[in-house]
Amino acid sequence: MTEIFGVPTQALFGQLLIGLINGSFYALLSLGLAVIFGLLNIINFTHGAQYMMGAFAAWFLLNKLGLGYWWALLVAPVIVGITGVIIERLMLARLYKLDHLYGLLLTFGLALIIQGLFRHEFGSSGLPYPIPQELAGGTNLGFMVLPIYRAWVVVFSLAVCLATWFVIEKTKLGSYLRAATENPELVRAFGVNVPRMITLTYGFGVGLAALAGVMAAPIYTVGPLMGADLIIVVFAVVVIGGMGSILGSVVTGFALGLIEGLTKVFYPEASNTVIFIIMAIVLMIRPSGLFGAAK
Amino acid sequence: MKHQRIAFLLMVAFFALAPVMIYPLFLMKVMCFALFACAFNLLIGYGGLLSFGHAMFLGIAGYISAHAAKVWGFNPEFAILAAVGVAVLLGLAAGLIAIRRQGIYFAMITLALAQMVYFFCVQAPFTGGEDGIQAVPRGRLFGLVDLSQVFNMYVLVLAIFLGGFLLIYRVVHSPFGQVLKAIRENEPRAISLGYDTDRYKLLAFVLSAALAGLAGGTKALVFQLASLTDVHWTMSGEVVLMTLVGGLGTVFGPVAGALVIVAMANYLAQLGAWVTVVQGIIFVICVLTFRRGVVGELASFLKKPL
Numbered sequence: 001m002t003e004i005f006g007v008p009t010q011a012l013f014g015q016l017l018i019g020l021i022n023g024s025f026y027a028l029l030s031l032g033l034a035v036i037f038g039l040l041n042i043i044n045f046t047h048g049a050q051y052m053m054g055a056f057a058a059w060f061l062l063n064k065l066g067l068g069y070w071w072a073l074l075v076a077p078v079i080v081g082i083t084g085v086i087i088e089r090l091m092l093a094r095l096y097k098l099d100h101l102y103g104l105l106l107t108f109g110l111a112l113i114i115q116g117l118f119r120h121e122f123g124s125s126g127l128p129y130p131i132p133q134e135l136a137g138g139t140n141l142g143f144m145v146l147p148i149y150r151a152w153v154v155v156f157s158l159a160v161c162l163a164t165w166f167v168i169e170k171t172k173l174g175s176y177l178r179a180a181t182e183n184p185e186l187v188r189a190f191g192v193n194v195p196r197m198i199t200l201t202y203g204f205g206v207g208l209a210a211l212a213g214v215m216a217a218p219i220y221t222v223g224p225l226m227g228a229d230l231i232i233v234v235f236a237v238v239v240i241g242g243m244g245s246i247l248g249s250v251v252t253g254f255a256l257g258l259i260e261g262l263t264k265v266f267y268p269e270a271s272n273t274v275i276f277i278i279m280a281i282v283l284m285i286r287p288s289g290l291f292g293a294a295k
Numbered sequence: 296m297k298h299q300r301i302a303f304l305l306m307v308a309f310f311a312l313a314p315v316m317i318y319p320l321f322l323m324k325v326m327c328f329a330l331f332a333c334a335f336n337l338l339i340g341y342g343g344l345l346s347f348g349h350a351m352f353l354g355i356a357g358y359i360s361a362h363a364a365k366v367w368g369f370n371p372e373f374a375i376l377a378a379v380g381v382a383v384l385l386g387l388a389a390g391l392i393a394i395r396r397q398g399i400y401f402a403m404i405t406l407a408l409a410q411m412v413y414f415f416c417v418q419a420p421f422t423g424g425e426d427g428i429q430a431v432p433r434g435r436l437f438g439l440v441d442l443s444q445v446f447n448m449y450v451l452v453l454a455i456f457l458g459g460f461l462l463i464y465r466v467v468h469s470p471f472g473q474v475l476k477a478i479r480e481n482e483p484r485a486i487s488l489g490y491d492t493d494r495y496k497l498l499a500f501v502l503s504a505a506l507a508g509l510a511g512g513t514k515a516l517v518f519q520l521a522s523l524t525d526v527h528w529t530m531s532g533e534v535v536l537m538t539l540v541g542g543l544g545t546v547f548g549p550v551a552g553a554l555v556i557v558a559m560a561n562y563l564a565q566l567g568a569w570v571t572v573v574q575g576i577i578f579v580i581c582v583l584t585f586r587r588g589v590v591g592e593l594a595s596f597l598k599k600p601l
């Protein structure tokens with residue numbers, strides 16, 4: 001067996017792949033957080049719970065309605081996105097005039113409620129979700145066996161991230177969005193319905209979280225707390241990247257996933273904490289984050 | 296400040312007389328959490344800094360105090376002192392990193408740092424992992440007073456709680472506290488007036504960490520247990536909830552909030568996952584309609600600060 005730095009290549013590439021997968025989820029989730037933060041100025045603490053809801057929605061669609069993975073990929077984000085729209089209309093919309101911290105507290109409370117309800121209903125143990133047939137199995141690349149589903153997750157989430165970037169940076173809709181981020185009053189004066197845009201943006205961000213949840217369902221077990229700890233790591237990712245740029249949060253997400261994977265190979269004890277340590281270092285050197293604009 | 300003196304005397308009277316009616320261990324728990332919440336409130340209520348990672352100070356102090364008392368055989372006063380010392384060091388390190396950003400970022404950073412401390416506690420050998428440190432001896436205070444007697448322990452906890460409470464009161468009403476409030480209201484203005492705001496914020500952060508550590512170290516001796524529960528992010532959330540329910544930025548709010556939340560957790564304990572749901576609902580209600588909290592509402596009714 002070949003080795004690199006005393007580590008079997010098989011294990012190295014295996015961990016790198018896991019790192020890339022985690023990175024895909026970090027990227028998708030931090031992207032959603034950044035999009036929401038840009039327009040609403042709220043850090044969506046419910047994001048982890050909404051990611052979990054996406055996975056559960058996929059499970060429900062399969063087991064109650066017989067709709068498979070591909071349908072779930074389409075339908076689950078819409079369903080969860082609609083719950084997001086309801087939350088925004090009923091609750092978040094009342095907080096925009098207050099300190100942004102209240103938004104954080106409200107969404108934290110909502111996360112507790114959602115996770116508590118799912119835990120009450122399904123217990124803490126996870127539910128299995130099968131890998132769709134079309135993506136089952138793997139290909140032998142010579143140096144490692146690549147499970148097709150995992151490759152799909154990386155490629156698809158990258159595509160979703162790039163599509164989001166394209167919409168926000170290159171289309172007319174995106175230009176409205178960016179303008180409203182800068183100065184909502186002025187955009188309203190031009191006749192754009194900003195409150196509706198805010199609502200839909202929140203729904204979209206939440207939908208991204210749910211999409212990540214659907215993709216995660218066949219890899220991790222579907223459980224009520226699957227997003228609870230993840231969201232804290234994603235917060236650290238967001239702090240490292242800074243929320244200034246869309247591409248920034250995508251790049252940071254993937255990069256940190258890879259670094260985490262490498263740490264698992266070379267110094268497994270630190271694999272849980274490496275992202276937080278990087279966050280601390282980045283804050284000391286560049287407080288506004290790698291891609292954030294200094295204020 | 297006459298009415299605050301009356302409120303303080305009422306509070307002292309309550310905690311002094313309540314053990315006749317109410318289970319003392321419950322009251323000691325309330326006092327430990329009240330001190331914890333007061334320490335947290337010092338940051339958010341007066342400095343405008345929302346720490347979402349205060350469990351790290353409570354938890355790590357608990358471990359240190361338990362380890363010192365059980366393994367090193369420290370007297371309780373030194374065990375607690377060691378716990379506070381470590382909380383101060385941790386507060387200094389975390390504070391130096393966290394105060395580099397404000398507002399929402401500050402909350403996210405403290406949360407992430409606390410998660411790092413949590414993973415450290417999961418892995419470090421001396422914390423006992425999932426079991427925690429159990430059967431911690433309460434020992435003899437100054438080598439004289441036997442703390443395994445409930446009465447003695449109760450008096451000690453009451454003294455620590457009141458001491459911490461008065462210290463916070465003093466700090467908040469000192470020139471230092473005024474500057475802190477100025478930073479909360481308008482930081483650029485405070486800077487332009489010549490205040491080194493980072494130093495003030497760091498000092499407030501360390502002080503808050505020290506008092507949270509005092510609460511954690513004491514709590515470990517009261518329950519003779521230090522466990523992962525106290526370092527977990529849910530604990531950071533709970534202290535936010537206590538302070539929010541009682542009233543952010545009020546002197547007595549955190550105490551009232553701690554009483555409410557601890558009592559609720561006690562009565563709902565057998566309901567399992569519903570506790571989280573109820574806590575979440577209280578969060579949502581407080582944020583949407585009840586932002587001043589119990590004591591804040593009372594104060595605005597009496598038209599006097601409490």
